[in-house]
Amino acid sequence: MIGRIFQYAILFAATLFFLLPVYLVIVTAFKEPSAITLSNTWQLPERWHWESFVQAWTAFLPKLQNSLFLTLTATILSALLGSLNGYVLAKWRFPGANLVFPLMLFGMFIPYQAVLIPLFQFVREIGLGGTLWGLILVHVVYGLPITTLIFRNYYAEIPDEMIEAGRIDGAGFFGIYQRIVFPLSMPGFVVVVIWQFTQIWNEFLFAVTLVSSPANQPITVALAQLAGGEAVKWNLPMAGALLAALPTLLVYIFLGRYFIRGLLAGSVKG
């Protein structure tokens, strides 16, 4: 009995720890700017004030559109490439595949500071400097290791007999992918797409270094700039934080199962 009470006490305390920041964001975002003082931080707003969201929405809409375009394009491209790579590594191992695969995987762990300077020059030299397409290219390439890994582990579960049966029926490399592997890939795609969507939407380092013009900024950069300004009233950054968090949060709430699978896949073993 005491154990039970203790158990729920822990759960309650932890819930408080995880939700207090959420509470604070919401009450601050709904307060009038003049009503936000440090001493009444935790009080509910006296009058619920929607204006901050309207303001944040108008200010952030172009950045949200940038993020959406960037995220969707890079996610789809890296998922498709990852699927093909995973198919090759799981079912058509060429000599040296055992060496190539860890070398690929290492790419998802490196601190990007170690490639940032040449990357910056390279993207500028191929004429994509400061554009969203430059950022898309970068996200697709550095997304390849994780998408390839998840698909490889996923396809390893498809029995070799099915591939063999396809060959006997006269299907080749592409035929087997198209008729056998791809139709079985939906759950794999869901995991990969959710993972990449979350990662790219939330990414900051590439966005802040490779995109200089405000017109092309993704939402993370815009939010960091807004909140970093000292004179700003806190209702706006909080409303902005909610808007920036909403897409990935919705994905998590509705597709949490797949999100967790991607999360666990990141620790290499499937």
Add this chain to the structure above:
Amino acid sequence: MASRVKEVGMRWLNNKDTLYGFLVILPSLVLLGIFVYGFIVQTFLTSLTDWGRDPAQALATNPQIRFIGFENYRELFTGFVDARFRQDLVNTFFFTIFFILGCLGLGLGLAIVLDRSPKGESFFRTIFLFPMSLSFIVTGTIWRWMLQPEGGVNQLPTLVGLPKGEFAWLTSRQQIWPVSWNELPFITALVVGAVLIFISIAAFRGGERRRGWVAAGSAALLILWALTLGRSLQPLPYDEPHGFNLAFIGIILAAVWQMSGYTMALYLAGLRGIPEELREAARVDGASEWQLYRRIIFPLLAPITLSAMIILGHISLKIFDLIFAMAGADNAPTDVPALLMYLTTFRANQIAKGAAIGMILLLLVAAVIVPYLYSQLKSEVRR
């Protein structure tokens, strides 16, 4: 399986389909080859130059760049002007330790409670894991507001009638546990020696005598060196104290808030994988709950702890966005090498020195990740 692989290996050149497979993956390999390994080599070469020392040359279209060997590295570790980098390394060290401990402790505790299937389990699980879906920028923005010196967390005690907190959080300049940079070779040798002794004991217990002797021998050599010559190797001609900046407590708090759900998910998956019969058998043998965890469950969770430590460790070495959003890039007490690299390269245009910091970061991460990848892929063999 092995025969199939050998077969594939022999016929691959005259097998059209394996060739197609290779051609399909080739573009990805080329891209990663350039973007990962090519760029690392280029960063390394840049770090050996003086690019950016002369501000006039830094942004020139055709900068005059001279090769200066490892001068940038020497300056970072022993030069007068780069004391900030050394403090950053110490910051990363303390941040990593407390961040990992916090995530492991909280994650394990929550996983154990959730594993006992309380009412509303999936609700709690959703709550504990949701910060993982947020960006570090959002988390940082929220916690920046939580940790305002006069508001947020410091106001919490007033809600129950206590005096408000006084800690300055992110702007605190307090530092504890100072250690002179000159002590570093000595301390590093002792710590590595201790780890080697640990490895050697584990190897002997596992019956790998040769490995045990090698580790024990290296440990003895290292500790002997530390005790005899270790203190005479002084990187700096003067004492330069570096310690734990208390401003990091807030960063650690926010980082644990964001990432402990991850360890919880890992541990929960591990706990769910332990068969119920095993627990029952232990209970029948008269083991108390504590003994059950201590003797059976925790040892089974050890591999998960190791994986989690490595994944969290490499995240903490790379931590950048969270601090950028929480304290700003210019807040010296909460600086880390990943931020300093950004500032050095893109704000101060000291490109070569920034490259050197990037390479040091890479070495730190590689030291953690390469053995991990090696062991993960070795134990997997080929499926």
